[in-house]
Amino acid sequence: MEPVSKPKVSLVTEISREFTFEAAHFLPNVPPGHKCSRVHGHSYRVEVTVRGPVDPHYGWVVDFATLTEAWQAMHAQLDHRLLNDVPGLENPTSELLAAWVFGKLSFPTAKVVKIRVAETCTSQCVVYPEEG
Numbered sequence: 001m002e003p004v005s006k007p008k009v010s011l012v013t014e015i016s017r018e019f020t021f022e023a024a025h026f027l028p029n030v031p032p033g034h035k036c037s038r039v040h041g042h043s044y045r046v047e048v049t050v051r052g053p054v055d056p057h058y059g060w061v062v063d064f065a066t067l068t069e070a071w072q073a074m075h076a077q078l079d080h081r082l083l084n085d086v087p088g089l090e091n092p093t094s095e096l097l098a099a100w101v102f103g104k105l106s107f108p109t110a111k112v113v114k115i116r117v118a119e120t121c122t123s124q125c126v127v128y129p130e131e132g
């Protein structure tokens with residue numbers, strides 16, 4: 001079999017994993033009569049993306065299982081909860097939830113470069129660290 005040749009350009013490598021949880025929320029700061037002022041629920045999807053060097057021995061940035069391990073504590077805080085009760089999520093918009101998740105994740109050899117939160121099939125938010 002032909003050996004796998006090294007690419008001629010240097011590559012940036014990102015890996016992602018999507019997680020899900022079910023939760024209720026309401027948005028306390030919306031205008032009077034807004035439907036989201038009432039408690040309702042979503043099947044949330046959260047995608048975590050990290051970037052880093054590919055470990056030459058393992059051939060991966062980090063084990064996908066490492067992302068899952070990091071997610072477990074957040075899942076326990078979020079799943080089947082009223083998000084407004086979770087410290088830091090008193091106003092649980094997608095934007096603030098994505099920032100909350102971002103603030104809770106770090107890995108020794110990989111950088112968190114994107115968090116995507118989708119409340120519905122058609123609405124999502126992405127946060128990135130600012131460059132510089």
Ligand SMILES: Nc1nc2c(c(=O)[nH]1)N=C([C@H](O)[C@H](O)COP(=O)(O)OP(=O)(O)OP(=O)(O)O)CN2
Pocket residue numbers: 036040092093094095119120122123
């Ligand atoms: N920028 C944001 N806008 C809204 C957020 C948010 O987090 N950030 N959140 C909501 C509510 O949570 C709402 O439940 C979700 O809104 P929407 O996408 O409108 O969901 P629907 O399924 O109800 O969509 P329809 O097309 O109206 O059926 C609102 N806005």
Ligand SMILES: [Zn+2]
Pocket residue numbers: 025036040041042119
């Ligand atoms: Zn909602």
